Amino acid sequence: MAEVKPYNMCWLEYTDLSKYKNKYIKVFENVVVLGGNELNLPLKELKNFLTFSLNIKPKIFKNTLVKGRNYVLIGRLIEIKKIFKESERFEKLLNDEGFIIKRIDIDGNKVLIITAKSYNGIVYGIFNLIERLKRGEDIENIDIVSNPSLRFRMLNHWDNLDGSIERGYAGKSIFFRENKILINERTKDYARLLSSIGVNGVVINNVNVKKKEVELITPSYLKKIGELSKIFSAYGIKIYLSINFASPIYLGGLNTADPLDKRVAVWWKAKVDEIYEYVPDFGGFLVKADSEFNPGPHMYGRTHADGANMLGEALESYGGFIIWRAFVYNCLQDWRDTNTDRAKAAYENFKPLDGKFSENVIVQIKYGPMDFQVREPVNPLFGGLEHTNQILELQITQEYTGQQIHLCYLGTLWKEVLDFDTYAKGEGSKVKEILKGNVFDLKNNGMAGVSNVGDDINWTGHDLAQANLYTFGALSWNPDERIEEVVKRWIELTFGDNEKVIKNISYMLLSSHKAYEKYTTPLGLGWMVNPGHHYGPNPEGYEYSKWGTYHRANYEAIGVDRSSRGTGYTLQYHSPWREIYDNIETCPEELLLFFHRVPYNYKLKSGKTLIQTYYDLHFEGVEEAEEIRKKWIELKGEIEDKIYERVLNRLDIQIEHAKEWRDVINTYFFRRTGIPDEKGRKIYP
Ligand code: GCW
Numbered sequence: 001m002a003e004v005k006p007y008n009m010c011w012l013e014y015t016d017l018s019k020y021k022n023k024y025i026k027v028f029e030n031v032v033v034l035g036g037n038e039l040n041l042p043l044k045e046l047k048n049f050l051t052f053s054l055n056i057k058p059k060i061f062k063n064t065l066v067k068g069r070n071y072v073l074i075g076r077l078i079e080i081k082k083i084f085k086e087s088e089r090f091e092k093l094l095n096d097e098g099f100i101i102k103r104i105d106i107d108g109n110k111v112l113i114i115t116a117k118s119y120n121g122i123v124y125g126i127f128n129l130i131e132r133l134k135r136g137e138d139i140e141n142i143d144i145v146s147n148p149s150l151r152f153r154m155l156n157h158w159d160n161l162d163g164s165i166e167r168g169y170a171g172k173s174i175f176f177r178e179n180k181i182l183i184n185e186r187t188k189d190y191a192r193l194l195s196s197i198g199v200n201g202v203v204i205n206n207v208n209v210k211k212k213e214v215e216l217i218t219p220s221y222l223k224k225i226g227e228l229s230k231i232f233s234a235y236g237i238k239i240y241l242s243i244n245f246a247s248p249i250y251l252g253g254l255n256t257a258d259p260l261d262k263r264v265a266v267w268w269k270a271k272v273d274e275i276y277e278y279v280p281d282f283g284g285f286l287v288k289a290d291s292e293f294n295p296g297p298h299m300y301g302r303t304h305a306d307g308a309n310m311l312g313e314a315l316e317s318y319g320g321f322i323i324w325r326a327f328v329y330n331c332l333q334d335w336r337d338t339n340t341d342r343a344k345a346a347y348e349n350f351k352p353l354d355g356k357f358s359e360n361v362i363v364q365i366k367y368g369p370m371d372f373q374v375r376e377p378v379n380p381l382f383g384g385l386e387h388t389n390q391i392l393e394l395q396i397t398q399e400y401t402g403q404q405i406h407l408c409y410l411g412t413l414w415k416e417v418l419d420f421d422t423y424a425k426g427e428g429s430k431v432k433e434i435l436k437g438n439v440f441d442l443k444n445n446g447m448a449g450v451s452n453v454g455d456d457i458n459w460t461g462h463d464l465a466q467a468n469l470y471t472f473g474a475l476s477w478n479p480d481e482r483i484e485e486v487v488k489r490w491i492e493l494t495f496g497d498n499e500k501v502i503k504n505i506s507y508m509l510l511s512s513h514k515a516y517e518k519y520t521t522p523l524g525l526g527w528m529v530n531p532g533h534h535y536g537p538n539p540e541g542y543e544y545s546k547w548g549t550y551h552r553a554n555y556e557a558i559g560v561d562r563s564s565r566g567t568g569y570t571l572q573y574h575s576p577w578r579e580i581y582d583n584i585e586t587c588p589e590e591l592l593l594f595f596h597r598v599p600y601n602y603k604l605k606s607g608k609t610l611i612q613t614y615y616d617l618h619f620e621g622v623e624e625a626e627e628i629r630k631k632w633i634e635l636k637g638e639i640e641d642k643i644y645e646r647v648l649n650r651l652d653i654q655i656e657h658a659k660e661w662r663d664v665i666n667t668y669f670f671r672r673t674g675i676p677d678e679k680g681r682k683i684y685p
Helices: 018-028 037-054 077-083 085-093 119-134 185-196 211-217 219-233 262-278 304-316 342-353 411-419 431-436 463-477 483-495 499-519 577-582 589-595 610-633 641-673
Strands: 030-033 059-062 071-076 099-106 109-116 143-146 152-156 201-203 238-243 284-287 321-325 361-366 389-395 446-450
Touching: 018 037, 030 037, 037 071, 037 119, 071 077, 071 119, 077 085, 077 109, 085 099, 085 109, 099 119, 109 119, 119 143, 119 185, 119 483, 152 321, 152 389, 152 463, 185 219, 185 463, 211 219, 211 238, 211 262, 219 238, 219 262, 262 304, 284 304, 304 321, 304 342, 304 361, 342 361, 389 411, 389 431, 411 431, 411 463, 411 483, 411 499, 446 463, 463 483, 463 499, 463 641, 483 499, 499 610, 499 641, 577 589, 610 641
Parallel strands: 030 059, 030 071, 071 109, 152 201, 152 446, 201 238, 238 284, 284 321, 321 361, 361 389, 389 446
Antiparallel strands: 099 109, 099 143
8 A cells, every 4th residue: 555656755654554544534534625726735645645554535525514424624714714613713823834733523523624824834734634643643632733933944955056965965966967957756755855844945055156056046047946946835845045146247247246336236136036037936045155265245345234135135025035144254264373263253243243134134053153063052143143033054964973874863952052041131042932033023033954865765865864854844843842752753753653663763863962972072172073074083184274173182281262261252152151151160061172271181070080081981982872773783673674774784884983983082182191091991002
């Protein structure tokens, strides 16, 4: 019965669940749809699931109520209200994209209502219902109201037109091949996957917009982008494009891209008009400007606000948005220069512009001040910006976290970021509350995740890395959800309801980030990776480079003093964090080496020295990785063979590479200090 595709459908795989048929048949025999044909697609989604997985073939009725029988009723609230008075009170319960799933009594019949104010809401409602059915949930008396807490829930693809993906670890792009836009069955399935986790925007191309990609906003590509957008819109998702700020020069033949030059603004306005002709549902632009060799307004002595607002104006009448990245720093630093601190750059660049951005401009901020390290403090722009829409940027793709060879579940880290209290307006000013619009009066906020997807058979290279994508969606819908719940749900949807499978994979996911952190660069140190590709240990790989990422280890101490006595980075935080981070005694130890320069013999709270702690963490990290592998081996026979083998293969490599990390880092510290491991374990002299 189950559906067969040449790739796996992750949490949306419609496996044979006819064991639940009897449980659900009474509910789903009849389905009534209100409205015109616009709900055909969500209806089809439901029908497909019922047929493929449950072997239930419902009778469909359009705009006719069925008397004397139970039925499912799907329709926008505006339609439902016409026939069912009581639903008027639903109005207040829903935001624009939320949905209600509720089973009620109408004239003695049990009716399962799926309703929402918008089309998107209906689609989300249908996918949510499918999730519940896949998990065998009791829906006899279901009563769900669910609203997304964040307005923007976006994926960023760093995909290039030739099909390559910057920092991609799961095959080639699903959007581009050989300078053409790809549209096939998989395109639609990707839209379905994203829609099922509530994502409502996708940037399809890399923020580094190179020569060929500049052309994406010309008619030769826009036609296809229009087709792509239709497919995604049907699932409630808007397409966005990354643009090159110097496009007026490259495409328009102008000799400037100065945002305050009238000709430039006129050119962009005409360009935007043209884009909307081809792509009426277009979402807007993502811009990496004045960052890592990408052009921007600084080239003309203008500010980021000048640049962003000029573009914002061009998009305004269409309801489009400019998403402007805050990842701006000096990438040509001299390592000898100890006054410049890259960690301070985003705040220094954007804090002075707070309040200067237009309403349809959103500043997109990486979670930490550096660059997606295994652990960083939360970017002080959160809580720093009070009058600017903001999107939290997370990296789902595992650039610095094991490149989808290592299992590194990121939900636990993201949750800590979302729960971080900035104290911007006193206690309770958590990042997630800022994003929800509860701290400052700004609603155009959200989350963006750099996609970990490619054309591999399982989309994400490592089968268990699908959990990161799923979790990104779940948390951007509801950042308050318990992470253990998200993990459990993902496992059940992906692997079924076997208790042991749930228990073991939960353990694997929930402990994996900590383990990875321990055997790589714990205590907030970061970096120490091989330059360029960023995989594997290299303690001084970035020590004498231009990228501003130094640990400055000598024979006595390691780390950068970012306190008020050092670079002053701690002063970018609100109290009490400013004081907590500033003081080596109160600084959370997991971030110790981010904020402080610490002598190797400094005693941590455990009573152990820094160096001994570093050795211990590395040995522990490998042991934990081995434990994670053991939990998988216990599942042999419980998981489909192919997936079992694929994951095992990666876990084997992970262990080997974790040992490499452990030994390289420990040896580096030993050679620097000459201090042996107290426990006499093997460290290579
Ligand atoms: O993490 C760094 C990556 C670059 C990336 C850049 C960015 C897309 O190494 O590959 O470029 O960040 O976020 O812009």
